[in-house]
Each structure stands twice: as C-alpha cells, then as structure tokens.
Amino acid sequence: MYELTIAWRNLRGKKREKFISFIGLISVLGIAIGVAALIIVLGVMKGFETELRSKILGATSHIVVSSYDGVMTEYPDLERRIRAIDGVESASGVLHASLMLMGQRNVSGVVARGIDPESHAHIASYIVEGSLQNLHQPDSIIIGRQLASKYHLDVGSVVTFLAPSGRIGPFGSVPKRKQMRVAGILQTGMYEYDTSLAFASIETVSDIAGHRDLSVNTIEVRIRNIFNTEDAMAAIREEIGPMYFTRDWTTMNANLFSALKLERVSMFLILCVIIIVASFNIISTLVMMVMEKTREIGILMSMGATRRSISRIFFLQGILLGIAGTILGTISGIVLSLLLKRYQFVKLPPDVYMLDTVPVQLEPVIILTIIALSILISILSTLYPARQAGKLSPVEALRND
Secondary structure, X not given: OHHHHHHHHHHHOOHHHHXXXXXXXXXXXXXXXXXXXXXXXXXXHHHHHHHHHHHHHHHOOOEEEEEOOOOEOOHHHHHHHHHOOOOEEEEEEEEEEEEEEEOOOOEEEEEEEEEOOOOOHHHHHHEEEEOHHHHHOOOXXXXXXXXXXXXXXXXXXXXXXXXXXXOEEXXXXXXXXXXXXXXXXXXXXXXXXXXXXXXEEHHHHHHHHOOOOOOEOEEEEEEOOOOOHHHHHHHHHHHHOOOEEEEEHHHHOHHHHHHHHHHHHHHHHHHHHHHHHHHHHHHHHHHHHHHHOHHHHHHHHHOOOOHHHHHHHHHHHHHHHHHHHHHHHHXXXXXXXXXXXXXXXXXXXHHHHOOOEOOOOOOHHHHHHHHHHHHHHHHHHHHHHHHHHHOXXXXXXXXXX
16 A cells, blocks of 8 residues: 555655654644543543542442431341342441540540441451451440541540430530540541541440430441442332332432542543644644645656545545554553552542542543544544645646646
C-alpha cells in the first residue's frame, strides 16, 4: 500500500519541513497528555468510588430493616426468617444510641451500636487493637482510631459516656453517666467512622440508653451480591410483612454516590476537550502539509494516482499522528496510575476526603473507551484536510508551483 509509505515519509519531513514536523509532534504530545489525563483521572475517580463503597459497606450493612414503631423486641425471630432468604449472608439486630464521650477538656458525639459480636464477625478485620470478643465483658466498648487518638485512649482505658436518657430531676432530665472500658480500637480508614463510631454489646447499649426490655431498632442484613439489593429487599418485605420498611446502601448514600458519578462524568467531558484541542493541531499540520506538498500531489496525480489515493495519504498521516499520541498517552497514563497506586505518594486530608490516600482502579473497559474516543477524534480531524487534498487539480497544482 504505497499511500501508507508516502504518508510515513511525509511525516518524517525534509529539512525545510521541520516546522511542520514540529507542529505534528505538538499534536502527538497534546493527544498523549489528554489520553493520559483521562486514564489517570477516571482511574482515580473509579478507585475513590470503589474504595469508599468498600469502607462504607465494611463497617455497615447492605440492607437495613426498621420498624415503624421504632423498636423490635421480637428481633430474634425476624433474624431467623431473614437469614432463611436465598442470597442473604447474615441478619443481626443492632441497637443504635447517641452518646457523648466526656474528656478532660472537651466532649465528642458518638454513635454507639449495640451488636451481637458473633453475628458481626466481619468487623473483626478492622480492629487493630483488642478483640471483638472483648465485648462479651460488661460495660466494654470498641471505639475508632481517630477518637482514641484524640482522647489518648488505649485498650483498657476507662472513659465516661453521657446518654440523654436519665432520671427526671427538679430542673428537667439529667443525663445518665456511665463509665466504660475500651475493649478494642477500630480503624476503617474512613475519618467519619473512626471519629464517631463505637461498638458495644446490645445489653450494654440497652442499659445506657435506658431501655427496659432488651430490644433493637434495626436489623442489619448483608447479602452476597451487593448490587442486587432491590430483589433482596422485595424478598425481605414479602417474608416479614408490611410492619417493617427496608433501605439499602445505595439509598442511604445516594447523595454521595450521585455526586461522585456526576463528578466523574464532568471530568470526562472536560478532559475530552484536551484531546479535541490537540486534534486541531492535527488539522493545522495537515493543511500546512497540503500547501507544502502541492507540487508532489500534482506529480502523483499526473502519474495516475486517483483523488481517493491522495485523500487517503493525508488521511493516513492524520491517523498515524492520532495513533502515536494515543499509544503514548495510554502507556503514560497506565504507568503513572500504577505508580500512584503502588507508592501512594499523594496524600489527602482525611477529614475532608474521608480517605487518606488517592486510590486508583484501572478498568480495561474505560481504557478501551478512551483509546477508541481518541482515535475517533483523530479520524474526524483528518477528514477536511484529506478531502481538500483530493480536490486539487493536477494542472493547477503544477502550474502554481
């Protein structure tokens, strides 16, 4: 295919065409930067979403079942019936209570979750000090790493909690005070959880919350397929009846994941502009090359080359520039993403982003989409210059030379 040979020779250029070759190099670099930026940014956004979802679901449940009455005294029977549903891994009652941790100089709000340690074995993987089984001891509690660091607490430390439920005094309700021993320290990697989340036994939380009967206010359900919550919730509602309502993790975190999705789409569109701008360099390179190669075009056409062949030569030149930029950008983007994932040299403030490092997750589908988009933009940018080159008259081309 002689068109490809001529296209490659034209891109190499002669000494007097070095300026055109330089513009072609700029085009390649522009496309490479755009492709690399797309791969890195979308990889980071996808990694951030995946890591955030993993950390949220690691310490919480996939589906929450609540009662319209607020409490569930019959929760052991409900747990048994929900566990029998196909696709359900576990179902365990949880008693939530809002407490205040009293320090020497300040106070922090804590969400205490009363759990059965045997039913929440998945939490054990996040405990860095102590043990989940320590919750079987009376008045024991597991707190987050950030909360422990703030108050200089270790396993075995005794801390005072306040609960709004207390006795009624002459001046109103008096908060209930209770001293509890730190049985473990938990680190989920999410700043929000590590500063405000605590675990204790259902009996301990029920006592400090002032519940007379042992009860829970939610049943947390974990399923095998986290993306099939709709079917699981329908099966749960059918099994336990209309007195209870269900929510899944997508509903409880809808605003967060919707914002991440919108940001990912916005960044994709913005960074596509870089590739589009680089494609204009391809257009200018080919237009200047058509003007520079007018005599050669006339000679080729006088020797029998068709207009389609002339158009194909310049079309191939643009494609070669686009493919070169795409390959360079893809390799650079993947290498930089892997380095960022391996060495984590970009740190984040955890109180702002909830994660302390930049996560990266490369998906082959996303990379192939970026490659296809880059090549498509390159193809579109070559159509006009290639068409104009094919329209040149051989007589006029030689005469003008």
